[in-house]
Amino acid sequence: xxxxxxxxxxxxxxxxxxxxxxxxxxxxxxxxxxxxxxxxxxxxxxxxxxxxxxxxxxxxxxxxxxxxxxxxxxxxxxxxxxxxxxxxxxxxxxxxxxxxxxxxxxxxxxxxxxxxxxxxxxxxxxxxxxxxxxxxxxxxxxxxxxxxxxxxxxxxxxxxxxxxxxxxxx
Numbered sequence: 001x002x003x004x005x006x007x008x009x010x011x012x013x014x015x016x017x018x019x020x021x022x023x024x025x026x027x028x029x030x031x032x033x034x035x036x037x038x039x040x041x042x043x044x045x046x047x048x049x050x051x052x053x054x055x056x057x058x059x060x061x062x063x064x065x066x067x068x069x070x071x072x073x074x075x076x077x078x079x080x081x082x083x084x085x086x087x088x089x090x091x092x093x094x095x096x097x098x099x100x101x102x103x104x105x106x107x108x109x110x111x112x113x114x115x116x117x118x119x120x121x122x123x124x125x126x127x128x129x130x131x132x133x134x135x136x137x138x139x140x141x142x143x144x145x146x147x148x149x150x151x152x153x154x155x156x157x158x159x160x161x162x163x164x165x166x167x168x169x170x
Contacts, residue, residue: 003038003052007170008096008144008161016142017048017055020076023118032060032074032116040066044094046132048139051095057113059136063128073123078113078137081122089131093145099157103145105131 006013020028031054039047043065049058057077064071085107092100109130112122125133135145146157164170 001034001037002041003034005038005042005047005051005094006053008093008146009165009170012053012055013050013095013139013144014142015050015055017050017057017140020056020058020114023076023114023116028056028058028076029116031056031058035060036062036072036074039094042094045128046136047094048136050139050142057140059140061129061132061136063132074116075111075121075123075133075136076114076116076118078111078133078140080109080137081112082108082110083134084108087127087131091131091135091145093135095139096144096146096157096161099146099160101145101149101153101157103148105134109133111137 031049035047035052038052039060045063045065046059046061049056059075061073062071083106087105087107088102090100090102107130108126110122110124111133115121146154161170
C-alpha cells in the first residue's frame, strides 16, 4: 500500500523516532513493504518511517530505484559506527518536494542495524550511499536536509514553503 508522505513542517518529521521493539511484529513487516512500495512510487532512493507518519527507527534505501532487488537495504534501529571524509552535493527530499540544496555530508559511513529479519548487519557506504544513510538517519533524528542549511539558503526555502502553505499548495 502506498502511504502518504509527510511534508516539511509537519511535527512528526521534526521529532526523534523511537527504537523498533520487535522486528517480527506483523505491523513492522507490513510497514517495510508499504515503505518500499511508497519509495518506488514517489520515486525516491530512500524513505524513513517518520516520513510516512510512523515514529520508529526504520528506513529503506535503494539507489537502483527498484531496478536491482539486491540493492534494497532495510535498516532497523540504525547507528553510525564510523563517519569520515566530506562531500558537497545537491540533494532533495520526498518530504520537501520541489526543493534542492547543496548539503555537507560525510564521504564514507559505516552503519549498523537490523535487517527486516532481525539479523544484525553492518554496511559501509561511500559517496551516494553514505549521503543516503546520513539523510535517512537525519529523518529518524527529527532533522531534514533544510535544517542542515544556514543563512539565506535556508531562509529562502523556508519562506517559499510558508508561502505555499498559505496558498494551500503545500
